[in-house]
Amino acid sequence: MLAGLGQATLSVKRSAGVLILAAALGIVVFPSTVVWAQAGARSDEVRTQREEGEAILALADAAMAGKSGPSDFALRWQNDFVKAQRGTFVPFTLTVDASRLTRQAALVYVRATRRSLRPDRRRQDRERPADRDEAAYPVDAIFPVDLAAGRESRISRGFSVPPGEYDVFVVMRERVDPGGAKTRPKAAVLRQPLSVPDFRTAELTTSSVIVADRLNVLAEPLPADQLAERPYAIGRNEITPAADQEFRRDEELIVVFLVYNPMVTAERQFDVRVEYHFYRKAGDAGPGQAGAAPGAHPPARAGEHYFNRTDPQRFNPALMGEAFNPESGEPIMAGQVVPLAGFEVGDYRLDVQVVDLLSGKSVSRDVVFTVLSKL
Numbered sequence: 416m417l418a419g420l421g422q423a424t425l426s427v428k429r430s431a432g433v434l435i436l437a438a439a440l441g442i443v444v445f446p447s448t449v450v451w452a453q454a455g456a457r458s459d460e461v462r463t464q465r466e467e468g469e470a471i472l473a474l475a476d477a478a479m480a481g482k483s484g485p486s487d488f489a490l491r492w493q494n495d496f497v498k499a500q501r502g503t504f505v506p507f508t509l510t511v512d513a514s515r516l517t518r519q520a521a522l523v524y525v526r527a528t529r530r531s532l533r534p535d536r537r538r539q540d541r542e543r544p545a546d547r548d549e550a551a552y553p554v555d556a557i558f559p560v561d562l563a564a565g566r567e568s569r570i571s572r573g574f575s576v577p578p579g580e581y582d583v584f585v586v587m588r589e590r591v592d593p594g595g596a597k598t599r600p601k602a603a604v605l606r607q608p609l610s611v612p613d614f615r616t617a618e619l620t621t622s623s624v625i626v627a628d629r630l631n632v633l634a635e636p637l638p639a640d641q642l643a644e645r646p647y648a649i650g651r652n653e654i655t656p657a658a659d660q661e662f663r664r665d666e667e668l669i670v671v672f673l674v675y676n677p678m679v680t681a682e683r684q685f686d687v688r689v690e691y692h693f694y695r696k697a698g699d700a701g702p703g704q705a706g707a708a709p710g711a712h713p714p715a716r717a718g719e720h721y722f723n724r725t726d727p728q729r730f731n732p733a734l735m736g737e738a739f740n741p742e743s744g745e746p747i748m749a750g751q752v753v754p755l756a757g758f759e760v761g762d763y764r765l766d767v768q769v770v771d772l773l774s775g776k777s778v779s780r781d782v783v784f785t786v787l788s789k790l
Contacts, residue, residue: 459593459594462593463591466591467522468557471522471557471586474602474604475524475526475586477604478584478586478606479526479528479582479584485601485602485603485604486603486604487515487601488511488515488516488587488601489515489603490509490510490511490585490587490604490605491509491510492583492605493507494507494607495507495622495623495656496611496612496623497614497623497649497673498622498675498746501575502575502576502577502578502615503576503578503611503612503613503614504574504575504646505573505576505611506571506572506646506647506656507573507574507646508571509570509605510569511562511567511568511570511587512566512567512568513562513564513565513566514565514566516601517589517600518589518590518600519561519562519563520559520560520561520562520589520590521559521562521587521588521590522559522560522588523558523559523560523570523585523586524557524587525554525556525557525572525574525585526552526555526583526584527553527554527555527574527576527581527582527584527609528553528582528583528584529579529581530580530581530582530608553574553576553577553581554574554583556574558572559590569658571646571656572643572646576611578611578612579611580608580610580611581609582606582607582608583607583608583609584606584607585604585605585607586602587602588601589601589602614675616676618676619677619769619776619777619778620674620675620676621672621673621674621675621767621769621778621780622672623672625647625656625671625672626656626660626669627655627656627657627669627670627671627750628655628656628657628658628669629654629655629669630652630669630671630750631652631653633648633651635651636648636650649748650748652671654671657669660783660784661784661785661787662755663755663786663787663789664755664756664786664789667752667753668752668753668755668784669750669751669753670691670750670751670765670767671749672748672767673746673747673748673749674687674730674747674748674769676741677771677773677774678771678774679742683732683740683742684731684732684773685730685742685773686730686731686772686773687729687731687747687770687771687772688728688729688769688772689727689729689730689767689770690712690724690727690768690770691724691725691751691766691767691768692721692723692765693723693724693763693764694716694719694720694721694722694764695719695720695759695762696718696719696761696762696763696764697720697761713766713768722758722763723757725751725753728749728751730747735747749769759786760787762784762785762786763785764781764782765781765782765784766779766780766781767779767780767781
């Protein structure tokens with residue numbers, strides 16, 4: 416139970432966009448105008464880099480125009496939402512089967528567009544001069560990655576944007592060897608719709624519930640230059656998100672999330688209770704689990720029955736220390752580690768209930784997952 420991009424970003428000359436990478440408690444901004452050519456680079460390398468940039472931008476432009484792009488390998492997206500100093504931070508993970516690629520060096524381009532932006536407006540933005548004052552895209556960046564040879568690779572990055580509706584376009588393309596054979600680099604294009612929530616309110620709320628493979632406690636917060644490739648580092652905790660929502664019975668379910676805006680009195684008192692209730696999807700809702708008193712848990716939904724719960728957690732000054740002050744904006748980190756050995760094979764829903772005992776307000780979050788047979 417829980418208590419409580421290091422490689423340089425590369426881009427062609429696009430002065431308007433920025434890629435913002437952050438932990439929940441700090442933001443680092445990387446401009447997307449980093450010059451491609453590095454000191455000492457040969458002219459053929461500079462030309463290749465420029466051509467790579469133009470090619471990957473062309474694939475994104477085609478995807479925005481509704482044209483189907485290359486799909487030489489599968490590219491899978493998953494993301495979370497966390498409150499940032501400005502806007503909402505979106506840490507994300509790309510999963511790719513590197514065995515389908517010829518080279519392990521690749522470029523990734525990420526572009527986010529407001530969904531309300533009309534196609535004709537998008538076209539006008541692309542045709543404006545490069546030194547325009549208005550940013551064409553809230554996120555607009557290219558970065559290099561090294562993939563694990565012959566197996567699945569996971570790449571985590573992140574960006575910060577104002578709340579709203581977005582389409583995110585991701586292009587991954589093999590790097591070109593200037594001295595190698597002239598073959599078409601393999602590439603894949605992904606379009607991901609995002610509804611980015613607004614955490615800049617005074618109401619009790621939470622980040623998304625992150626389903627994790629593990630949670631590591633760091634000796635100290637990461638320096639700014641390491642946050643680029645480790646966007647799930649939050650203060651002195653680093654989360655490794657799970658690849659999917661399926662788990663064997665010999666594994667654990669780990670969930671982590673942040674609680675924002677509990678009521679704090681003039682005496683700096685706060686009191687939050689977090690409950691974890693499990694429901695199993697198995698036909699019509701059945702009777703409650705033995706030992707669970709009626710009304711001791713939220714009612715089951717249609718097609719499920721109450722399965723079990725863990726002991727609730729409490730967060731207040733007596734348990735967290737007088738130095739902890741959520742009124743300053745510091746979130747409460749909550750979560751659970753639940754062994755799945757006692758779960759039968761099947762589909763489940765975890766209902767997380769966050770209750771502010773001082774204000775009487777509450778919020779709930781759902782996590783759906785599947786328990787598989789032990790392999």
